Amino acid sequence: MNLLQNSRFSARFGLSTPIALAPMALASGGALAAACARAGALGLVGGGYGDLAWTQREYTLALQAQDTGRIGCGFITWKLDEDASALDWVLGLPPEQRPRALMLSFGDPRPYAARIAASGAALICQVQRLEQVPQALEAGAAVVVAQGAEAGGHGMNALNGRATFTLVPEIADHLAAQSPDTLLLAAGGIADGRGLAAACLLGADGALIGSRLWATQESLAPQGAKEMAVHTDGDGTARTAVFDILRRKNWPAPYDFRALRNALHRQWEERVDALRADPAAARATYDAAVAAGDFSAAHATVGEAVGLVHDLPTAGALIARIDAQARRAGG
Amino acid sequence: MNLLQNSRFSARFGLSTPIALAPMALASGGALAAACARAGALGLVGGGYGDLAWTQREYTLALQAQDTGRIGCGFITWKLDEDASALDWVLGLPPEQRPRALMLSFGDPRPYAARIAASGAALICQVQRLEQVPQALEAGAAVVVAQGAEAGGHGMNALNGRATFTLVPEIADHLAAQSPDTLLLAAGGIADGRGLAAACLLGADGALIGSRLWATQESLAPQGAKEMAVHTDGDGTARTAVFDILRRKNWPAPYDFRALRNALHRQWEERVDALRADPAAARATYDAAVAAGDFSAAHATVGEAVGLVHDLPTAGALIARIDAQARRAGG
Numbered sequence: 149m150n151l152l153q154n155s156r157f158s159a160r161f162g163l164s165t166p167i168a169l170a171p172m173a174l175a176s177g178g179a180l181a182a183a184c185a186r187a188g189a190l191g192l193v194g195g196g197y198g199d200l201a202w203t204q205r206e207y208t209l210a211l212q213a214q215d216t217g218r219i220g221c222g223f224i225t226w227k228l229d230e231d232a233s234a235l236d237w238v239l240g241l242p243p244e245q246r247p248r249a250l251m252l253s254f255g256d257p258r259p260y261a262a263r264i265a266a267s268g269a270a271l272i273c274q275v276q277r278l279e280q281v282p283q284a285l286e287a288g289a290a291v292v293v294a295q296g297a298e299a300g301g302h303g304m305n306a307l308n309g310r311a312t313f314t315l316v317p318e319i320a321d322h323l324a325a326q327s328p329d330t331l332l333l334a335a336g337g338i339a340d341g342r343g344l345a346a347a348c349l350l351g352a353d354g355a356l357i358g359s360r361l362w363a364t365q366e367s368l369a370p371q372g373a374k375e376m377a378v379h380t381d382g383d384g385t386a387r388t389a390v391f392d393i394l395r396r397k398n399w400p401a402p403y404d405f406r407a408l409r410n411a412l413h414r415q416w417e418e419r420v421d422a423l424r425a426d427p428a429a430a431r432a433t434y435d436a437a438v439a440a441g442d443f444s445a446a447h448a449t450v451g452e453a454v455g456l457v458h459d460l461p462t463a464g465a466l467i468a469r470i471d472a473q474a475r476r477a478g479g
Numbered sequence: 480m481n482l483l484q485n486s487r488f489s490a491r492f493g494l495s496t497p498i499a500l501a502p503m504a505l506a507s508g509g510a511l512a513a514a515c516a517r518a519g520a521l522g523l524v525g526g527g528y529g530d531l532a533w534t535q536r537e538y539t540l541a542l543q544a545q546d547t548g549r550i551g552c553g554f555i556t557w558k559l560d561e562d563a564s565a566l567d568w569v570l571g572l573p574p575e576q577r578p579r580a581l582m583l584s585f586g587d588p589r590p591y592a593a594r595i596a597a598s599g600a601a602l603i604c605q606v607q608r609l610e611q612v613p614q615a616l617e618a619g620a621a622v623v624v625a626q627g628a629e630a631g632g633h634g635m636n637a638l639n640g641r642a643t644f645t646l647v648p649e650i651a652d653h654l655a656a657q658s659p660d661t662l663l664l665a666a667g668g669i670a671d672g673r674g675l676a677a678a679c680l681l682g683a684d685g686a687l688i689g690s691r692l693w694a695t696q697e698s699l700a701p702q703g704a705k706e707m708a709v710h711t712d713g714d715g716t717a718r719t720a721v722f723d724i725l726r727r728k729n730w731p732a733p734y735d736f737r738a739l740r741n742a743l744h745r746q747w748e749e750r751v752d753a754l755r756a757d758p759a760a761a762r763a764t765y766d767a768a769v770a771a772g773d774f775s776a777a778h779a780t781v782g783e784a785v786g787l788v789h790d791l792p793t794a795g796a797l798i799a800r801i802d803a804q805a806r807r808a809g810g
Binding site: 151277278279296297298306307308310311312313314315317318321336337338339340342343345346347349350351381382383386387388417418451452453455456477478 | 482608609610627628629637638639641642643644645646648649652667668669670671673674676677678680681682712713714717718719748749782783784786787808809
């Protein structure tokens with residue numbers, strides 16, 4: 149097997165390992181994206197909800213990476229429908245500073261396809277279900293990311309979610325038949341070399357890694373959240389709308405949010421409708437916990453792969469470790 | 480890589496490929512178990528809810544396999560707590576007819592461990608969460624099955640379910656540290672050679688295969704359900720309590736049921752509490768559909784892997800195909 153050596157994703161983006169940093173809002177800042185790029189991966193800054201000042205600051209930091217050809221940015225598509233100023237800013241930079249890749253998730257990417265193509269950035273479209281793939285292909289996606297519901301943060305809710313293990317080979321077959329030059333990344337649950345090699349075996353050209361890179365020194369996630377994650381096994385997360393309600397995030401159905409299943413989450417997870425109807429008291433508890441760095445009530449955004457996270461290394465050391473393990477395992 | 484050649488599961492059970500037939504209630508009958516055994520896999524008869532007459536008939540049929548050393552049986556553990564007569568019958572057969580392996584799922588296996596051990600059968604314990612593994616080890620499990628929530632039929636509900644992609648490596652690490660001689664199978668989402676090889680890469684010794692073997696000629700699933708499954712992609716299933724309520728199955732929390740998401744399921748999937756409170760009319764619709772073989776309302780028990788099912792081969796041809804693809808892919 150030469151799963152990693154022959155990766156089309158590595159070849160296309162000039163990488164030494166077929167890994168992309170998931171553009172996690174408020175965690176994938178410039179330092180983390182730059183560290184990933186220096187380590188030979190694609191570093192996607194987490195443009196998230198499209199905050200212009202945050203994106204300007206962190207993307208500019210990321211450009212300090214040795215290889216700016218490996219820096220990109222990601223946005224939440226339905227938020228761009230409200231305010232695309234951060235997208236417009238990053239696409240309007242001088243050509244040598246523009247993102248190598250622009251990733252869109254959670255919404256219809258087609259309205260943004262033309263201006264992304266005109267900028268020279270490769271379009272990466274994340275999907276959670278097979279039925280979303282045609283829309284990504286219509287938008288001209290160079291890369292489709294198949295995100296299983298085991299992923300941390302936003303994804304499809306329980307009724308609609310797919311798992312990485314079935315979604316990846318099914319989309320791989322679809323692309324092979326319909327659009328063989330479109331690349332495929334697996335996302336959700338990939339935290340070590342076994343996972344990277346298995347994703348490639350299932351038909352992916354590489355992996356988009358979130359939780360495992362969230363738990364690194366360069367990640368902007370709060371230190372207390374990272375330390376709690378190191379001591380939590382994979383049973384300890386859940387996917388519901390609880391934290392979106394508490395955070396006043398108006399996410400459209402059918403998306404919800406996976407995070408550590410802490411005490412405040414447990415209190416509401418089976419009464420989501422009641423929380424939605426009268427969230428004031430729980431929001432006060434949540435806000436106080438965020439201010440205090442108390443992750444028994446504040447959210448820590450990781451997926452099931454947290455059970456494979458046992459330390460907080462630098463991103464560079466981590467990527468080297470994942471790559472080496474994947475090549476030993478089968479790459 | 481020699482993922483398949485070096486399989487400890489194959490060596491332990493005298494198999495030519497590290498595959499076990501999932502003991503699917505009412506689908507994994509004697510003919511299917513026998514066909515799997517003849518093809519070099521472990522054929523587990525679906526003792527399911529512990530119906531004595533069904534188990535006697537189908538297990539006896541299975542013994543007609545050429546190699547009775549590859550025949551076993553599986554039961555739903557919490558149903559044994561009500562009536563263990565089918566378990567007692569199969570364990571009380573003459574030694575040469577006893578099951579090679581006895582699989583328990585969905586409950587505490589420890590009360591049954593001693594009599595299974597005394598019969599000479601290897602105990603296989605299926606778990607859905609890491610936290611269930613210590614109980615399986617206490618029961619003396621020779622094999623732990625890590626079942627992801629993408630599996631068809633019963634499994635953990637949305638709040639508690641784990642995915643195959645993360646559960647397998649995490650349990651593999653746990654067993655390596657705590658009980659290195661205990662074998663591990665992956666279950667949920669595995670329907671082709673890519674999946675079998677990827678499961679082994681993630682740390683499993685083989686795979687327990689349900690949906691893909693459900694869709695074979697020998698499976699006792701209704702022909703109409705099988706034909707509908709062939710034309711359904713992996714987006715077309717869902718996991719809720721709807722069909723358990725309609726079928727009057729009194730499953731304990733936190734288990735529920737994945738099946739094709741047909742018209743009747745869609746009608747109730749977001750109103751499960753209302754269905755539970757007043758199920759009479761929906762049950763009448765369901766019962767009539769079962770009688771008529773109408774799978775727009777009757778259930779078809781498959782998991783997300785249905786999107787990788789495109790034909791209805793014999794079990795023997797299918798197992799040969801999976802094994803060959805897995806060896807090409809990396810085994």
